[in-house]
Amino acid sequence: MKIFMTGGTGFVGSRLASALAGEGHEIHVLSRSPRLPGDRSGAVSFIQGDPACPGAWQDEARACDAAINLAGTTIFKRWTEKRKREILESRVEATRNLVDAIEPGRILISASAVGYYGARGEEELGEDAAAGEGFLAEIASAWEREAERAESKGARVAVLRFGIVLGNGGGALSTWIPLFKAGLGGRLGDGRQWFSWIQADDVVGAVGFILANPGIQGPVNVCSPNPVRNADLAKALGKALHRPAFFAVPGFAVRIVLGEFAGSVLTGQRVLPRKLAEKGFVFCYPEILPALRASVRDRRVSA
Numbered sequence: 001m002k003i004f005m006t007g008g009t010g011f012v013g014s015r016l017a018s019a020l021a022g023e024g025h026e027i028h029v030l031s032r033s034p035r036l037p038g039d040r041s042g043a044v045s046f047i048q049g050d051p052a053c054p055g056a057w058q059d060e061a062r063a064c065d066a067a068i069n070l071a072g073t074t075i076f077k078r079w080t081e082k083r084k085r086e087i088l089e090s091r092v093e094a095t096r097n098l099v100d101a102i103e104p105g106r107i108l109i110s111a112s113a114v115g116y117y118g119a120r121g122e123e124e125l126g127e128d129a130a131a132g133e134g135f136l137a138e139i140a141s142a143w144e145r146e147a148e149r150a151e152s153k154g155a156r157v158a159v160l161r162f163g164i165v166l167g168n169g170g171g172a173l174s175t176w177i178p179l180f181k182a183g184l185g186g187r188l189g190d191g192r193q194w195f196s197w198i199q200a201d202d203v204v205g206a207v208g209f210i211l212a213n214p215g216i217q218g219p220v221n222v223c224s225p226n227p228v229r230n231a232d233l234a235k236a237l238g239k240a241l242h243r244p245a246f247f248a249v250p251g252f253a254v255r256i257v258l259g260e261f262a263g264s265v266l267t268g269q270r271v272l273p274r275k276l277a278e279k280g281f282v283f284c285y286p287e288i289l290p291a292l293r294a295s296v297r298d299r300r301v302s303a
Contacts, residue, residue, distance in 0.1 A: 001211070002026045004061045006051040006094055007070025007111070007175075008044075009033075011170030012203055016068070017044050019204045028064065030057050030071075036260045051094035060099035066107035066211060069098050069147065075115075075136070076175065078259050088139050095146035104154040109210060110147035112161045114223060116140035119267035122194075126274040127161070127219045136264055144219070156217050158210050163223030163271060166295045167200025173295055176237060185238055186247035191231030193268035196223040199285035199294060209281050221273040226287050230268070240292040 003020060007013040008029030021027045021043035031046045036066060049057030051071045061067055071094035073086050095110060102108055116127045118132015131141050144159045151157050165171050179185050198206075210216045228236070238245025241285075251266050285291035 001066055002064045003028070003211075004064040004067045005029045005070065006068070006098060007072065008068075010070065011167070012020070012165055012200065013068075015167070016070075016204050016207055020208065023208065030058055030060075051097060052090060053093075054097050054100070058097065058132060061098060061101040062103050064106070066109065067098055069095055069108065069110040070093065071095070071098075072111065072143075075264075076238045084135060086143065091139060092146055093141045095143060096149075096262070099146060099150045099153075102150050102153060102155055106150075106153075106155045107144060107211065108147060108150045108155050108157045109207060110143070110157065110159050112140045112144050112147075112159045112219070113253070114161050114163050114221065114269050114271045115264065116144070116161055116219075117269045117271065119263070120269050121267075123270060125221075125269055125271045127221055132269075134263065142300075144257065156214060158217050159219045159223045160210075160250060161219055161271070162203070163196035163198045163221075165200050165203055166197055166291055167203075168295055168297065171200070176225065177241065177296065180237055180241050180243045180245065183244055184247050185234060185241075185243060185245045187231040187234045187245075187247065188249050189230070189251040189266040191229060191234065191248070193230050193266060194227050194270040195230050195233050196227045196269050196271040197223075197233075197291070198223045199283075199291040201294070202283050202285055205284065206276060206281060209276070209279070213279055216279055218275075220275045221271050222274055222276070223271050224291070225273055225277060225281060225286055226288065226290070227270050227272075233288060236289045237292050237296075239289060240296050 003025050017027045027044045027047050031047050047057050047060050049055045072091040103127045115136030118137040120133050131137050206222050234245045
């Protein structure tokens, strides 16, 4: 299959591109960085362009059988008004431009996030749960609406509501691990907020599974079947790193440091991957401790 990817040079996208190429797919990654014509990394080729701007790259997308859309600037920074605009526009505009380039009958797999559900306390959330409230819910809803436009072209659209991805070489762990190794690891706030997560290898497996199963479409929760509370996450990460995890950051301190973003850190969602389970997807890392141990094994993270 010929696959076009946005966000294919990032933490998740780079390993996904490599894995799909290893399975025999022809991968074309959109990159903002200048590269030599025909530049390749193994079976992955690169196309220069900005997904937030229409351009010649759209012709390449039109020629592909499937598109995987992972473009979007990180949310893991303090939210200024400027930053919030960047977070929203980087997702919506990239998705809009990609959808405009998709030909009838193609496949679109587009990222979203469990932030779609907002702060929901103890409620168990499957894909049929309604959108919540707050900035992340608004972003995810707008992001998904743009992707769903491809359905009017006859495309099969799967919108992936990702939990926090745990893996070596980047993501949330690249921030957390130095704190734990310095003896400052522990829960945030009261630690009872739910944390929906997925190990990076299972992200790769889930995307490949969705590509290969034409019956999977619409929203798909891409997260472990076993969400954990923040305090339990901290204990498991401490155990994986052989470090203490008794340090607790009170909620007011989190708000001082992170501002509005703290609301998402101190609340959470108890999200379940019901569609993947119904279709028979098998997780390599359904439990948090083995997932964290696998994720910190690489020296790029654990050093």
